[in-house]
Amino acid sequence: xxxxxxxxxxxxxxxxxxxxxxxxxxxxxxxxxxxxxxxxxxxxxxxxxxxxxxxxxxxxxxxxxxxxxxxxxxxxxxxxxxxxxxxxxxxxxxxxxxxxxxxxxxxxxxxxxxxxx
Amino acid sequence: xxxxxxxxxxxxxxxxxxxxxxxxxxxxxxxxxxxxxxxxxxxxxxxxxxxxxxxxxxxxxxxxxxxxxxxxxxxxxxxxxxxxxxxxxxxxxxxxxxxxxxxxxxxxx
Numbered sequence: 001x002x003x004x005x006x007x008x009x010x011x012x013x014x015x016x017x018x019x020x021x022x023x024x025x026x027x028x029x030x031x032x033x034x035x036x037x038x039x040x041x042x043x044x045x046x047x048x049x050x051x052x053x054x055x056x057x058x059x060x061x062x063x064x065x066x067x068x069x070x071x072x073x074x075x076x077x078x079x080x081x082x083x084x085x086x087x088x089x090x091x092x093x094x095x096x097x098x099x100x101x102x103x104x105x106x107x108x109x110x111x112x113x114x115x116x117x
Numbered sequence: 118x119x120x121x122x123x124x125x126x127x128x129x130x131x132x133x134x135x136x137x138x139x140x141x142x143x144x145x146x147x148x149x150x151x152x153x154x155x156x157x158x159x160x161x162x163x164x165x166x167x168x169x170x171x172x173x174x175x176x177x178x179x180x181x182x183x184x185x186x187x188x189x190x191x192x193x194x195x196x197x198x199x200x201x202x203x204x205x206x207x208x209x210x211x212x213x214x215x216x217x218x219x220x221x222x223x224x225x226x
Contacts, residue, residue: 046214
């Protein structure tokens with residue numbers, strides 16, 4: 001149980017285009033989803049917290065107009081990287097928490113590797 | 118604010134060696150503590166967790182004890198295997214999870 005999927009797993013795009021990444025909780029309802037960015041050999045950096053039906057809360061230094069997050073249902077959140085540039089190339093990971101989240105555990109997706117040419 | 122500090126890697130050990138990866142935290146109150154593992158090419162997986170002081174989390178031969186007095190959550194395993202080679206992240210959680218920088222572990226056959 002508690003499986004989170006991401007799609008696509010890899011994406012290569014040209015500079016200036018937009019890319020959408022999907023995060024789904026497959027067998028549970030996720031009241032909250034999180035988006036992280038991971039640089040090579042570095043830790044995960046929390047980008048934003050997303051609650052179903054409301055606007056995402058972005059961490060300091062993360063451009064909300066560049067990284068658009070939509071949490072339309074209890075099982076789906078999307079991250080759109082708008083007008084992507086090479087410096088946006090990274091590994092993007094989402095996670096989700098159960099509706100009855102005792103212990104603050106998060107379940108992580110497998111990640112999406114974005115390469116911007 | 119809350120933070121997590123873990124030993125820097127990489128850590129290289131021979132198979133069957135004893136493993137310790139140190140982790141200390143700074144936080145008010147009693148957050149939950151976690152160890153996550155990331156195998157090559159994969160996403161993060163929860164390895165073990167502890168939700169209150171003196172709790173011991175354990176899984177796959179790994180153990181960590183929530184030490185309030187030393188604000189630590191060190192990861193240990195008595196005999197490592199090649200398949201344990203991965204990056205290990207210590208983390209603390211409240212409404213959001215704060216991760217340490219990760220420790221890369223290489224196990225040599």
